[in-house]
Amino acid sequence: MEKKLILVDKQDMIGLITLNRPEDMNTFNVPFARALNDALRDLDKDDEVRVVVIQAAGKHFSTGISLSEFQGKSPKELREFINLMDEFYHTLPRMKKPVIASVKGAAVANGAGLVFACDLAVAAENAKFGTTAINVGLICLGPAVPLARHVGRKKALEMILTGDILSAAEAERLGLINKIVPPDELEAKTMELAAKLAQKSPLAVQTGKAGVYAMSEIPYHQALDYMDELFASLCGTEDALEGINAFLEKRKPKWKNK
Amino acid sequence: MEKKLILVDKQDMIGLITLNRPEDMNTFNVPFARALNDALRDLDKDDEVRVVVIQAAGKHFSTGISLSEFQGKSPKELREFINLMDEFYHTLPRMKKPVIASVKGAAVANGAGLVFACDLAVAAENAKFGTTAINVGLICLGPAVPLARHVGRKKALEMILTGDILSAAEAERLGLINKIVPPDELEAKTMELAAKLAQKSPLAVQTGKAGVYAMSEIPYHQALDYMDELFASLCGTEDALEGINAFLEKRKPKWKNK
């Protein structure tokens, strides 16, 4: 039986994706990327799942695209390969459900980009982040897109052009990750954050995620008008009324996801 | 005589707005929002006023929209209500004069949004900030619009989706407020900052405020061209020449606001 490159599990409304090529530091190749993309799409459609976590088997999160994959390809093949490697950058913000990266060891190149493109990230104190493609004559352009939505101009250029490695503490200071934890608490703390989100109204969480991405890309006053539309829609749902009633009645709300 | 929900005062070119529903933690309802919007518009038109400060009576800045207001409204009524609650997000950046929030205690949901939408903010060490609507099945979409102009992607998503409360120190680290002060110095330090701005050339301050908002929303090179237009206009004013002459003659400038 073939070994699975991506493991998928479900626990208490949390969809758990495990990058499972530890023998090769979870580098991306064609079947790995396809399996990751499928897992993200499947869990987003799964009604039992409210939050997705991406974690890694082995010591490292992911060291990016396997370099040998760039060799011996025609321009057309290369282009299709790049599109496949970058697909998760498109998928993650478009998913209805929030996705949390759980990071230990090295997250570099496309591995760093996967963390940057997730909605939230928890990292072990020993995690390291770098946009290192510059060191092999390439450049981390995919990772740069979400990176530049997190940090200022000079820091983004420094990371992309030097390929220098950031510590977890520096990444947290820059806002690239939400929280640092001791390595032996990484799984527990990630699942705690996931469980917190899973307890919230799923419609509210999904509206919030979609809203933050949408309004970051349009002008301020236009964004406000769009947010009013989204908010008015949400207010008309059963779960919004349930949330308000439960609060005013000092009881726990029961979400119906409608 | 009816109690005023919003107090308005003027001192030495500073317009002072006081949120005055301390018995209900300055939550927003229809008359409160109308009075706040009117106060902002009136002070912006008032030639004696160069800077506006928003402070709060009682222990808390504001805990957002009163939840009972969401109950029993038709979709049309709800939509009008939301537009009214969110009006200050549109008004504040469009005002000619800078507006400083002076924050103590809780500033949550629309109360946090009011701080985020002000141009500047001074906070007491005991201030707390949170986009907490997620806890009642809603989501802080209005506050998210200015929030995402202050902090990176992951931090904005974390705040909006978890509803977790930030300390004043964390908010300062993230750039959501300009300065933290001991609670008993809040009023004095806010008025000191307001007085500093009130002493500057009003035309220069207004051009600066309008310029920063305008150029943040358009592409870099287009923004530079627009800034050149604004700057050339300002350079042609009497006050700009007065400022330059006063500097070269080592004397204090006298602004005529023209």
Added chain:
Amino acid sequence: MEKKLILVDKQDMIGLITLNRPEDMNTFNVPFARALNDALRDLDKDDEVRVVVIQAAGKHFSTGISLSEFQGKSPKELREFINLMDEFYHTLPRMKKPVIASVKGAAVANGAGLVFACDLAVAAENAKFGTTAINVGLICLGPAVPLARHVGRKKALEMILTGDILSAAEAERLGLINKIVPPDELEAKTMELAAKLAQKSPLAVQTGKAGVYAMSEIPYHQALDYMDELFASLCGTEDALEGINAFLEKRKPKWKNK
């Protein structure tokens, strides 16, 4: 023989520009700005140069535009003057090669703007930054454009409207500079960073710089598609294959810049 306002030198693939009006704190006037613009353009076209450094003679980086230049100009002359003073804001991000500011002493008004508009910056511990035009009835609109690409809304407004001076440590915390060093190590540390970039594949560095600027100005998904185009082009170059082969063969790459 006339003294040169801008010195240009080349060392080991690094183009070195020295602001050379120390007797007047490197303030900008017409010939100074013209010479700076020419130097930037010439070094960008020079095939021997891979990285540009801007440093200053004397104690200060630059204190901005000489105020007497604003006096006695017709509106048309003023407009042409402003366009000339602001030209570097357009030029720097459009240059193929990365530009590093090496900052000591005061970098204020257009001098601060020059630092903000460079791709990277190293500063001595004694460096100071300020957008101080507000103090003479003007306003730092040119500097505000790159400033707002580095820091959040409230910090940008505070700097522009108050004209307050930032320490090097504060500027580093805000991401306005990449690194702080002791004053006597400024030149060595700047040249070390420049040398690091000069050793990388020049095509990769240029693609990275152009990519970061381009994709910061367009929506996320559109940016990803554009990055895929740039990345596919780069992957087809000889130097990209050389970089990958060298890495897989555990040897140093030899760049041909094609």
